[in-house]
Amino acid sequence: MADLLSELARDIDRACRLTGTFTLRSGQVATEYFDKYLFESDPHLLRRVAESMVPLIPEDTDLLGGLELGGIPLATMLSSLTATPALFVRKKAKEYGTKRLAEGADVDGRRVTLVEDIITTGGAVRDATLALREAGATVEAVVCAIDRSPNPGDALSDVDLTTRYLLTRADLDRAHA
Template sequence: MNFAEILLERKLLLIGNFVLTSGKVSPYYLDLRPLPSYPEFYEIVHIALKIVKELPHDILIGIATGGVPLASFIACNLKEPMGYIRIEKKGHGANKLLEVDVRGKRVLLIDDVATTGISLEKAALEIMRQGGKVTDALVIIDRQEGASQRLSKIGVTIHSLFKISDILDELIKSNRLGDNEKKAIIDYLVKNIEK
């Protein structure tokens, strides 16, 4: 499976100028939320299963919204419990972030993309606050912009199925991008990818 080509063909990876949540301008944008609607998602789940089986955990927690489908498919395949955590409280009902009891449990956090790691860190800290233990997180793509360093400070190791540098390197070597797009991506990677 050439995931870089799939991302481009399915328009899950867009090339251009995009303002990220952090305010940075990026020459590419990843939106993996539609990925479960494509058959390639099953291959992604299969790759993830191999990693998850090696990581210590009692329960899988998907980060809403991107991590929930992956966590669900993994949990169903492994016949394991799962839950999810919101980015923010809904403001009504029980007004909870975490929709599962994690007290005394080892939690494996699941999300689609990691950039700076802020949402993963927030989720991990909330789980710890509620009595759970988080040592590992799994994402489909690591944008390599600080997530692993941020998470390591709270004792969490990030695992990814793919690194953005590898995906973009494949696209740069292909004939799918124009010279200006290649240059913009290379410049961005040099300035922003964590070493």
Template sequence: MDKNELVREIALASHLKGRFRLRSGEMSSHYFDKYQFESNPILLKHLAIGMAKMIPQDTEVLAGLELGGIPLAVAISLEIQLPVVFVRKERKTYGTEKIVEGIDISGKRLCMIEDVITTGGQVVKSVEVLRAMGAHINCVLCAIWRSAQQAEILEKAGIREIHYFSMQEILMNLERL
């Protein structure tokens, strides 16, 4: 499946019509459900193949951000045979009480993986955690970049944003359907 086919299939799978309450509290007759493409093994595999080609060459470990970044990070890991860690949004309050699950990342070069970035706020917080643990991380690769207006937040934190699709590409494909 080429990139044009993939964006069309993601748009078809993820665009829902109905009655939805948005995070803002407003109601909408349309909703973009990213878990529809992340839970589809064919779409996930093709997305991972494409995204794997965008991983910086010096990357030693992939860091999947909870929740949506984790299936993508695992799928990409399987494609390029790099280890992966799972980054929680909040520290676990039981057992090992970890915020990062997986191998030791101290001194390692990481690439964070996320499904959709809208504001970049959680990415910045998570990168700060990873850096505090001794990881070298300066980029985030996402499947869908929602808003170029938020690039400054990542830039100020020294994080380069790499994306496979923009939300504009998804929306343009929806208009054609």
């Protein structure tokens, strides 16, 4: 398994690590940029990532809640692989129509495992967790492809959320070396 994860880290790094001049959201300029959408838009790489993530999903999961935007392709693929229904979680509830935060099955009384592509600070996951809990869901875990936080697995402990991750930033950096 370790060899497969090392190979996957190498392939993700090759596909997603870009070099050049990039202005980051913070306004800082960087010479490297990690474009996560490059692995999510590649059907073969996305499938490999999702297949590797299946064991991370808690057994008692009722719904896989893919977070907008990056978690949705993974949640869809994981749903297909596990036959667990997917839920698509917006960053904020729609202001029109159904005014829903989450599209799909009703979450009240259901156990939702959140799905995210990359976690760095966990802000979007934290917000979704609190909103889904307020809507009656039990949310205790998030699975992610890459945990880029300084202490992998700990970014969301303040909201009692277990983070299960496939790879870390260190794994990608080792693959790049």
